Amino acid sequence: MPEQSHERYEAIFEEVEAPFAFVDLDAMWANAEAMLVRAAGKPIRVASKSLRCRGVTERVLARDERFQGLLTFTLPETLWLAERGFENLLLAYPTADSGALGELALRSAASPEKAPIVMVDCVEHLEAIESVLGADAAPVRVCIDLDAGWWAMGGRIKVGPKRSPVHTVAQAVELAGEIERRPQVELAALMSYEGQIAGVGDEPPGRRLRGAAIRAMQRRSAAELAERRAAAVAAIRELTELPIVNGGGTGSLELTGAEDAVTEVAAGSGLYAPTLFDTYSRFSLTPAAGFALPIVRKPTAGVATALGGGYLASGSGDASRLPSPWLPAGLELDAEEGAGEVQTPLSGPPARQLRIGDRVYMRHAKAGELCERFDALHLVEGDEIVDVVPTYRGEGQTFL
Numbered sequence: 001m002p003e004q005s006h007e008r009y010e011a012i013f014e015e016v017e018a019p020f021a022f023v024d025l026d027a028m029w030a031n032a033e034a035m036l037v038r039a040a041g042k043p044i045r046v047a048s049k050s051l052r053c054r055g056v057t058e059r060v061l062a063r064d065e066r067f068q069g070l071l072t073f074t075l076p077e078t079l080w081l082a083e084r085g086f087e088n089l090l091l092a093y094p095t096a097d098s099g100a101l102g103e104l105a106l107r108s109a110a111s112p113e114k115a116p117i118v119m120v121d122c123v124e125h126l127e128a129i130e131s132v133l134g135a136d137a138a139p140v141r142v143c144i145d146l147d148a149g150w151w152a153m154g155g156r157i158k159v160g161p162k163r164s165p166v167h168t169v170a171q172a173v174e175l176a177g178e179i180e181r182r183p184q185v186e187l188a189a190l191m192s193y194e195g196q197i198a199g200v201g202d203e204p205p206g207r208r209l210r211g212a213a214i215r216a217m218q219r220r221s222a223a224e225l226a227e228r229r230a231a232a233v234a235a236i237r238e239l240t241e242l243p244i245v246n247g248g249g250t251g252s253l254e255l256t257g258a259e260d261a262v263t264e265v266a267a268g269s270g271l272y273a274p275t276l277f278d279t280y281s282r283f284s285l286t287p288a289a290g291f292a293l294p295i296v297r298k299p300t301a302g303v304a305t306a307l308g309g310g311y312l313a314s315g316s317g318d319a320s321r322l323p324s325p326w327l328p329a330g331l332e333l334d335a336e337e338g339a340g341e342v343q344t345p346l347s348g349p350p351a352r353q354l355r356i357g358d359r360v361y362m363r364h365a366k367a368g369e370l371c372e373r374f375d376a377l378h379l380v381e382g383d384e385i386v387d388v389v390p391t392y393r394g395e396g397q398t399f400l
């Protein structure tokens with residue numbers, strides 16, 4: 001791995017006007033390899049929302065045959081990818097978009113085994129699909145979202161993403177039975193995403209007690225989920241075939257991948273390795289995606305102010321969602337201003353040396369959202385820019 005230094009990136013990007021975004025492919029391939037090792041032999045379905053760039057997604061899928069298929073995030077995105085030749089698409093979140101469902105129905109009729117699979121967790125989702133299908137239409141393939149949350153104290157405390165109402169084995173079997181009874185939908189998959197394990201770093205900086213509590217919760221939750229997921233899969237297989245059982249995310253690859261009931265794991269963020277993935281005890285990744293901002297002002301000798309930079313990540317709204325100054329090392333955001341809409345003041349020792357026209361390198365807190373701010377990603381390998389590829393935004397697409 002070439003060294004990740006301010007000097008090296010400045011030499012590589014000498015001709016590129018900031019602001020710009022980039023992916024360091026050497027770092028991304030190191031992350032990809034580490035993720036494949038952690039997945040314990042299971043294929044990884046790539047989370048498209050965490051890349052949001054076709055050029056990068058294509059490279060990842062071509063890199064290793066264990067990267068198989070995409071976990072997509074909206075139905076229009078899924079159809080757009082299908083139109084551009086991507087196969088093996090599983091839409092991870094339910095849709096109420098009847099226009100897009102109509103288009104999916106046409107795809108399912110044309111190619112029943114290749115059309116995207118869509119997520120359901122209730123009868124209303126099935127009815128929404130059926131409402132766009134003609135009487136003799138080919139069935140649409142669906143995936144049940146099994147809630148992977150951890151329930152403590154008899155269900156009074158619920159930890160995990162608030163998504164699917166299907167939590168118990170009995171509820172999963174009931175929905176599978178409902179799907180079996182309906183000729184216009186076909187059960188193809190079960191997915192359960194344990195966000196409380198995969199998406200929560202268990203070594204939050206400066207918070208040892210909280211870290212210990214998170215690790216205890218994750219241990220118990222993983223044990224409970226492994227049992228419940230296996231039971232749900234076995235019970236559904238009494239009714240019908242269930243070829244795909246998807247689970248996990250970047251933060252849980254070794255745990256989810258080790259479950260016999262799971263046929264594949266999902267992951268995406270670990271390829272870019274944004275800052276929210278810096279705080280896990282189970283693995284460490286190499287920063288692979290960043291953005292550069294130009295310094296445009298020096299309000300005082302100790303502060304260098306960059307243009308733009310206010311690219312906050314979605315989620316809880318706490319400080320961990322702010323972008324982080326990366327290179328030169330030692331820069332800090334301003335406690336009052338954070339990362340601003342038009343300007344981001346930076347302090348810390350290197351700020352004294354920064355001059356107008358210099359550039360600083362930043363990291364986003366999340367992965368794919370970076371691509372909603374930039375038209376293109378500059379791809380770096382060794383000491384060269386080997387390609388410049390459009391992001392979804394650069395292709396005029398803003399799905400979410």
Ligand SMILES: Cc1ncc(COP(=O)(O)O)c(C=O)c1O
Pocket residue numbers: 047050071092193198199247248249250251266267268269270367
């Ligand atoms: C359903 C689902 N699976 C998997 C993931 C994991 O993706 P990543 O590896 O990018 O964290 C997510 C992320 O939010 C998700 O919502």
